[in-house]
Amino acid sequence: DGGKFGERWAELCQVYGINVDLLKVEWGYAVDPQEVARRLEANPAIKAVLVQANETSTAVAHPVKELAAITKTKPNTILVVDAISALGGYPLPMDEWGLDIVVAGSQKAMMLPPGMAFAALSPKAWEFVKTSRCPKYYFDFAKQLKSQQKNQTAYTSAVTLTLGLMQVLGWVREQxxxxxxxxxxxxxxxxxxxxxxxxxxxxxxxxxxxxxxxxxxxxxxxxxxxxxxxxxxxxxxxxxxxxxxxxxxxxxxxxxxxxxxxxxxxxxxxxxxxxxxxxxxxxxxxxxxxxxxxxxx
Amino acid sequence: DGGKFGERWAELCQVYGINVDLLKVEWGYAVDPQEVARRLEANPAIKAVLVQANETSTAVAHPVKELAAITKTKPNTILVVDAISALGGYPLPMDEWGLDIVVAGSQKAMMLPPGMAFAALSPKAWEFVKTSRCPKYYFDFAKQLKSQQKNQTAYTSAVTLTLGLMQVLGWVREQxxxxxxxxxxxxxxxxxxxxxxxxxxxxxxxxxxxxxxxxxxxxxxxxxxxxxxxxxxxxxxxxxxxxxxxxxxxxxxxxxxxxxxxxxxxxxxxxxxxxxxxxxxxxxxxxxxxxxxxxxx
The missing domain is CATH 3.90.1150.10 (Aspartate Aminotransferase, domain 1)
Structure with a gap:
C-alpha cells in the first residue's frame, strides 16, 4: 500500500471480490521491486500488480519502470498504474516501459477541473479485458473501445472538460x-x-x-x-x-x-x-x- | 422496459447479478401500473420497481405517481425512478408521492453540461442501503451520506458543475x-x-x-x-x-x-x-x- 491511494487500490479490489496480496510499505517509502518479484514467483496466479506512479498522499514516486521490467516477463500478470497525479508531471512512457493500464484524472497535471478520468490499455491488457468477469456497465472498456473507434463515447460524456482537454493538449504539444x-x-x-x-x-x-x-x-x-x-x-x-x-x-x-x-x-x-x-x-x-x-x- | 433507458435499467441489474422480472412495454406506450401490481403480488421477493419518469427515447412519461401508490403499500419493495430528463421538467414530488430513489443528471432540465449525477433516497431506501451487497466503492451511498453530513463529498467532485448548479438552483428558486x-x-x-x-x-x-x-x-x-x-x-x-x-x-x-x-x-x-x-x-x-x-x- 504505502499511502492512502495504495490502500484505496486494495479496498477497491476487495469490494469487487478480488483476492489481494497486500504488500505493506511504510508511508513515505517506495515499494521494493524485488519484493514484488518474489511475490509473483511465489504466487503465479497473481493477475495484476497495482501501483501508484505518484502516491499523492506521501509524495513518493514508486519505481514504475522497475516494476514493469518484472511484469513484462510474466505473460499472465499485468501492471496497472494509477497515474492520477503523475500523468503530464514526469516521464511515464507507457509503451517503452511496458505499462499495461494507466489511469489518470483531469484535475492534476492535466490542469483541468475535476470530473474526467482517462485510461489507456496495452495489447496485453486488452486480452485481460476479454476474460474479465467483474461486474461493470459504464466502465466496460470493450464497449468504450467500440464507440471510440467510431469517434464517439459509449455514454454521455463531460463535454465541457473534453473541450478544455483539447486546449490543454494543444498547450502541452506547443511546449x-x-x-x-x-x-x-x-x-x-x-x-x-x-x-x-x-x-x-x-x-x-x-x-x-x-x-x-x-x-x-x-x-x-x-x-x-x-x-x-x-x-x-x-x-x-x-x-x-x-x-x-x-x-x-x-x-x-x-x-x-x-x-x-x-x-x-x-x-x-x-x-x-x-x-x-x-x-x-x-x-x-x-x-x-x-x-x-x-x-x- | 418500454424504451432504450428502460432496457438499460434491466442490463445494469443483470450485470450486477440481480434477477430481473422484465415487464415488456411496446415503445411509445406507458407501463400499466396494474400489471406492476400483479407482478408484485405474484412475487413478494421483488425488492425494487425500476422505472423511467420520462423515457427519453420515446418521450413517454410513465405513471410514476400510480406506481408509487402501489410500492408504498409494500414494505419490502422500493420504487427507483430514473428522472434524468424529468427532474426540473415537470412535477415529481418525491416525498408527497412516495418515490424511494430518484436519480437525475446535470445535462437535461438542470441546464448544465453533462458530467454530474444526483440521487435522493427516502428513509425506506436508506434501510435497503444498509443490507445492500452489490459491489460498490465510489457509488457507496452510506459513505457519501457520512461525508455530506460534514458538508463534503466522499471523493473528488466536479467542482465547476457544482458552481454551475448553484447558479441554476438560484434561477429555479427565483422563477x-x-x-x-x-x-x-x-x-x-x-x-x-x-x-x-x-x-x-x-x-x-x-x-x-x-x-x-x-x-x-x-x-x-x-x-x-x-x-x-x-x-x-x-x-x-x-x-x-x-x-x-x-x-x-x-x-x-x-x-x-x-x-x-x-x-x-x-x-x-x-x-x-x-x-x-x-x-x-x-x-x-x-x-x-x-x-x-x-x-x-
Missing amino acids: GLEKIFARNAKMARAARAAVQAMGLTMFSKQNPSDVLTAVEAPAGVDGQKVVAEMRKKGIWIAGGQAQAKGKIFRIAHMGYIDEQDLLGTIGALEIVLNELGYKVALGSGVKAAQEVLGKEA | GLEKIFARNAKMARAARAAVQAMGLTMFSKQNPSDVLTAVEAPAGVDGQKVVAEMRKKGIWIAGGQAQAKGKIFRIAHMGYIDEQDLLGTIGALEIVLNELGYKVALGSGVKAAQEVLGKEA
Whole structure:
C-alpha cells in the first residue's frame, strides 16, 4: 500500500471480490521491486500488480519502470498504474516501459477541473479485458473501445472538460513534454532545497516526487494548522490524509503552478511557521529555492 | 422496459447479478401500473420497481405517481425512478408521492453540461442501503451520506458543475418551480399542436412527455436525415435510438429552450420536411404552436 491511494487500490479490489496480496510499505517509502518479484514467483496466479506512479498522499514516486521490467516477463500478470497525479508531471512512457493500464484524472497535471478520468490499455491488457468477469456497465472498456473507434463515447460524456482537454493538449504539444517535465523537476529540486534550508524534514524518505513535495510538520506544530493559516493568505497547500493527518503538509508544483507561485508559497510558509512557533530565518527557504530556479534549465 | 433507458435499467441489474422480472412495454406506450401490481403480488421477493419518469427515447412519461401508490403499500419493495430528463421538467414530488430513489443528471432540465449525477433516497431506501451487497466503492451511498453530513463529498467532485448548479438552483428558486413546470407544459402542448397541424403522428401513444416530443418520421422520410438537415441549419434535434433509429425524430423543450427556439425549430422543420419530399404547408405547424403559446399561461 504505502499511502492512502495504495490502500484505496486494495479496498477497491476487495469490494469487487478480488483476492489481494497486500504488500505493506511504510508511508513515505517506495515499494521494493524485488519484493514484488518474489511475490509473483511465489504466487503465479497473481493477475495484476497495482501501483501508484505518484502516491499523492506521501509524495513518493514508486519505481514504475522497475516494476514493469518484472511484469513484462510474466505473460499472465499485468501492471496497472494509477497515474492520477503523475500523468503530464514526469516521464511515464507507457509503451517503452511496458505499462499495461494507466489511469489518470483531469484535475492534476492535466490542469483541468475535476470530473474526467482517462485510461489507456496495452495489447496485453486488452486480452485481460476479454476474460474479465467483474461486474461493470459504464466502465466496460470493450464497449468504450467500440464507440471510440467510431469517434464517439459509449455514454454521455463531460463535454465541457473534453473541450478544455483539447486546449490543454494543444498547450502541452506547443511546449513539448520534455520541457514541461524538466520544469517540474527543477521546481521539485527548488522545493526540496527550501525544505532543507528551513531545517524541515521531507516526509518522502525515498523517491520524492517531481509533482508535489510532502514535508513533516516540525515538532509541536499541527500540519492542519499550517494549511489553515496558509489558506487565510489565499494559498492552498494540502494537509496529510488518514494516518498522516496533522503530521505533514504538502506543496504541489505541477501543471500551471509556476516559479512565482512556488516562491510566494515558500515565503508565506516561513511567516506561518514562525507564527506557529517554529523559528525559521525569513527568506532562508526562499533563497535556497531561488538558487535552484536561477540556474540554467 | 418500454424504451432504450428502460432496457438499460434491466442490463445494469443483470450485470450486477440481480434477477430481473422484465415487464415488456411496446415503445411509445406507458407501463400499466396494474400489471406492476400483479407482478408484485405474484412475487413478494421483488425488492425494487425500476422505472423511467420520462423515457427519453420515446418521450413517454410513465405513471410514476400510480406506481408509487402501489410500492408504498409494500414494505419490502422500493420504487427507483430514473428522472434524468424529468427532474426540473415537470412535477415529481418525491416525498408527497412516495418515490424511494430518484436519480437525475446535470445535462437535461438542470441546464448544465453533462458530467454530474444526483440521487435522493427516502428513509425506506436508506434501510435497503444498509443490507445492500452489490459491489460498490465510489457509488457507496452510506459513505457519501457520512461525508455530506460534514458538508463534503466522499471523493473528488466536479467542482465547476457544482458552481454551475448553484447558479441554476438560484434561477429555479427565483422563477419558482410551478412557473417553470407550467411553461414546459405549454411548450409541450404547442409542439403537439404543431405535429398535428403538419399531419404528422406522435411516436408517444400514451402520456406524451412535457419535456420533449417524439414524432414519427412520415412514410418515405428517414428520421436521421431530418436530424442531419436540421443540424445544417444549426438546429439540434435528436433522432431515434436503437429500434426507433431512422423512424422518429425528437424535439426537446425543457430547461432554457424558449418559445423562439421552439417556433424556429418548427419553422425549419417544415422547410426540411418539404425538401425531403413530405409536403407540408409552410407556416401551418408554426401557426398551431403560436396559437397555443399566445394564450394566457
